[in-house]
Amino acid sequence: MIDLDAAMLIxxxxxxxxxxxxxxxxxxxxxxxxxxxxxxxxxxAFVVAGAHWNAVEGQIMYLLLIAVAAVEAxxxxxxVLSLDRRMETIDGDSVNRLQG
Amino acid sequence: MSFHLLPLVPLLPLAGFLWLALGAGRLxxxxxxxxxVSSVAIAALLVIAIGTRFLVEPPDAGAxxxxxxxxxxxxxxxADFAFRxxxxxxxxxxxxxxxxxxIHLYSAFYMAEDEAIAxxxxxxxxxxxxxxxxxxxxxxxxxxxxxxxVGLCSYLLIGFWYRDPANGYAARKAFVMTRVGDTAFLxxxxxxxxxxxxxxxxxxxxxxxxMWASEPTLASVAALLLLAGAVGKSAQLPLQTWLPDAxxxxxxxxxxxxxxxxxxxxxxxxxxxxxxxxxxxAVQNLVAVIGALTLLLAGFSxxxxxxxxxxxxxxxxxxxxxxxxxxxxxxxSAAIFHLFTHAFFKALLFLSAGVVIVALHHEQxxxxxxxxxxxxxxxxxxxxxxxxxxxxxxxxxxxxYSKDLILWQAYAAENGSLWFWLAGWVGAFVTALYxxxxxxxxxxxxxxxxxxxxxxxTALAPLWALGILSLVAGFVEMPATxxxxxxxxxxxxxxxxxxxxxxxxxxEAMFQLLSMAASLAGIALAWLLYxxxxxxxxxxxxxxxxxxxxxxxxxxxxxxxxxxxxCTAHWARHDLFERPYDRLAGLARSLHRxxxxxxxxxxxxxxxxxxxxxAVAFALVLLA
Numbered sequence: 196m197i198d199l200d201a202a203m204l205i206x207x208x209x210x211x212x213x214x215x216x217x218x219x220x221x222x223x224x225x226x227x228x229x230x231x232x233x234x235x236x237x238x239x240a241f242v243v244a245g246a247h248w249n250a251v252e253g254q255i256m257y258l259l260l261i262a263v264a265a266v267e268a269x270x271x272x273x274x275v276l277s278l279d280r281r282m283e284t285i286d287g288d289s290v291n292r293l294q295g
Numbered sequence: 296m297s298f299h300l301l302p303l304v305p306l307l308p309l310a311g312f313l314w315l316a317l318g319a320g321r322l323x324x325x326x327x328x329x330x331x332v333s334s335v336a337i338a339a340l341l342v343i344a345i346g347t348r349f350l351v352e353p354p355d356a357g358a359x360x361x362x363x364x365x366x367x368x369x370x371x372x373x374a375d376f377a378f379r380x381x382x383x384x385x386x387x388x389x390x391x392x393x394x395x396x397x398i399h400l401y402s403a404f405y406m407a408e409d410e411a412i413a414x415x416x417x418x419x420x421x422x423x424x425x426x427x428x429x430x431x432x433x434x435x436x437x438x439x440x441x442x443x444x445v446g447l448c449s450y451l452l453i454g455f456w457y458r459d460p461a462n463g464y465a466a467r468k469a470f471v472m473t474r475v476g477d478t479a480f481l482x483x484x485x486x487x488x489x490x491x492x493x494x495x496x497x498x499x500x501x502x503x504x505x506m507w508a509s510e511p512t513l514a515s516v517a518a519l520l521l522l523a524g525a526v527g528k529s530a531q532l533p534l535q536t537w538l539p540d541a542x543x544x545x546x547x548x549x550x551x552x553x554x555x556x557x558x559x560x561x562x563x564x565x566x567x568x569x570x571x572x573x574x575x576x577a578v579q580n581l582v583a584v585i586g587a588l589t590l591l592l593a594g595f596s597x598x599x600x601x602x603x604x605x606x607x608x609x610x611x612x613x614x615x616x617x618x619x620x621x622x623x624x625x626x627x628s629a630a631i632f633h634l635f636t637h638a639f640f641k642a643l644l645f646l647s648a649g650v651v652i653v654a655l656h657h658e659q660x661x662x663x664x665x666x667x668x669x670x671x672x673x674x675x676x677x678x679x680x681x682x683x684x685x686x687x688x689x690x691x692x693x694x695x696y697s698k699d700l701i702l703w704q705a706y707a708a709e710n711g712s713l714w715f716w717l718a719g720w721v722g723a724f725v726t727a728l729y730x731x732x733x734x735x736x737x738x739x740x741x742x743x744x745x746x747x748x749x750x751x752x753t754a755l756a757p758l759w760a761l762g763i764l765s766l767v768a769g770f771v772e773m774p775a776t777x778x779x780x781x782x783x784x785x786x787x788x789x790x791x792x793x794x795x796x797x798x799x800x801x802x803e804a805m806f807q808l809l810s811m812a813a814s815l816a817g818i819a820l821a822w823l824l825y826x827x828x829x830x831x832x833x834x835x836x837x838x839x840x841x842x843x844x845x846x847x848x849x850x851x852x853x854x855x856x857x858x859x860x861x862c863t864a865h866w867a868r869h870d871l872f873e874r875p876y877d878r879l880a881g882l883a884r885s886l887h888r889x890x891x892x893x894x895x896x897x898x899x900x901x902x903x904x905x906x907x908x909x910a911v912a913f914a915l916v917l918l919a
Contacts, residue, residue: 214902214906217899217902218899218902218903218906219899221899226898287898287899288897288898288899291896291897291898
């Protein structure tokens with residue numbers, strides 16, 4: 196049996212790690228990676244909880260999460276690429292103007 | 296032509312308005328003018344066709360009522376979209392559509408260079424539709440709809456060139472001043488409805504006769520309220536000050552709305568509800584007094600003006616004063632007869648003045664015109680015809696017959712008096728003086744401004760048509776001393792009773808000679824004073840200054856009404872009750888400013904905010 200408390204602690208730590216990355220990094224590639232880590236932390240929590248209560252929903256949620264993460268990565272990387280081409284920067288703070 | 300086509304008469308200009316208003320950006324100037332002119336032209340033809348049928352074989356009851364459907368139906372009260380064709384509304388709708396058509400045609404010339412010509416014709420068509428609803432309405436509430444509709448169009452068209460703030464001010468002034476009267480009219484309408492239980496004009500008049508014959512107080516109040524509405528709309532004392540400023544609009548607008556049709560709506564209203572005024576003799580006498588005073592005051596103001604359109608505006612006021620005088624002495628059909636002829640010659644005067652104004656590149660000062668006989672012959676001759684009709688040049692002009700009828704009945708009718716006649720007689724002299732002063736100063740003498748644009752056929756045709764009518768329209772009604780043609784009064788007699796006139800023919804002939812003398816003396820004095828040695832600069836100082844400023848009414852209203860109202864409004868803006876709301880607004884504003892700073896466009900700050908927010912939410916769930 197998995198120790199639920201320990202697993203949840205790991206999930207929380209993983210999530211906080213991702214959040215910290217999101218808040219401190221300006222490079223958009225790292226921002227995307229941080230979001231992936233946060234998503235996976237949530238997925239980890241689902242799987243562990245599913246195993247603990249012998250429920251299959253945890254794994255189903257994880258599949259959904261992977262799909263969302265894949266889409267997010269695809270769209271996000273496309274935006275990053277086109278930003279790099281048009282504005283020659285991938286600094287998240289310097290592309291906050293809507294016009295131009 | 297079937298009477299059932301009657302509703303088409305107001306609906307056609309309305310359709311023209313909708314077409315022009317919805318297609319404003321997509322229509323060329325030429326097609327906008329075509330739509331605007333032809334919708335009124337078809338309506339005019341329709342009125343002529345229906346009117347011919349009406350004259351040849353009148354409907355059984357003497358009037359044809361066509362109901363389109365119910366407008367309002369609430370708890371036993373019903374107001375219909377019902378149109379009534381009787382001799383009175385026939386005369387009025389003929390004037391509106393026929394004169395309206397010529398003025399629309401003229402507008403195609405006058406407004407040809409204006410970029411907003413589609414908007415202009417849309418407003419003009421809407422005006423004609425509203426005016427027709429006003430005159431054809433069988434229900435007082437529907438009449439009120441038309442009444443407000445023409446007021447709206449008057450406002451829109453006075454302020455048509457809205458880029459000049461002065462025009463917008465003139466438009467607002469006209470709207471607010473007439474609104475004072477309109478409010479009284481609405482109160483009167485509601486009083487009539489609450490006391491008599493109907494808004495149908497015919498029913499109202501029957502019930503008023505039945506119920507108020509012995510109790511004149513309510514009838515007086517109702518008549519007084521309707522009179523206030525008429526006074527506002529027709530620019531009579533004391534609500535007259537808006538009309539001279541209304542000349543800020545394009546000249547065809549002045550001709551159509553502020554001379555021929557809308558300003559005479561008050562005369563129509565009183566004639567339409569004359570039964571009520573007969574029940575209240577004191578109020579009816581007041582109508583005559585207002586008319587007599589207005590015709591004199593406006594006449595004297597017109598003598599000293601320098602702006603060609605302002606002279607004509609004061610002249611309109613003065614001529615409507617004659618109509619009110621006639622209404623007041625019970626000469627109902629004489630008032631409508633003067634309305635009929637006045638529509639032709641005053642529209643003619645405005646249109647020929649418009650030709651001059653356009654030709655001299657929007658010069659309106661009569662002292663800067665001069666020598667137009669050779670340079671603008673069309674305007675010269677048509678203005679001369681119009682001026683002769685306005686001055687009531689004996690025998691040959693329409694104005695003579697209508698004004699003479701009013702003057703005679705002002706004395707000879709049952710309610711008439713020598714004073715009313717004297718006021719009208721002095722007014723006739725002043726009228727001839729001011730219009731020929733204008734004519735001699737502006738149209739003869741040395742040229743002062745070069746000609747820039749000569750009129751085209753769209754301007755000349757209306758001048759011809761209205762010029763001929765200004766001469767011959769009077770022959771439908773001639774005094775007993777001159778053959779005694781009574782076509783006009785016979786037509787209107789089923790609707791408007793004739794006053795009792797018991798006076799020998801010799802007395803009538805004497806009075807006619809006196810009024811002819813007044814008119815000729817006015818023209819002669821104008822010739823002596825202004826023909827050979829035109830006064831270059833208008834004299835200033837003394838009483839003429841008062842006359843020029845319209846007897847100081849504007850100043851008095853400014854001091855007595857506008858200024859106190861504005862001061863009160865300023866004071867009330869920061870009074871005790873306002874303060875809590877001011878605070879509330881201040882609080883909302885500072886909160887807004889605080890929150891707005893968080894919207895700084897940095898995604899990482901937003902993420903941090905979301906994270907902090909969810910942490911707080913979790914903490915609340917876990918710890919609470």
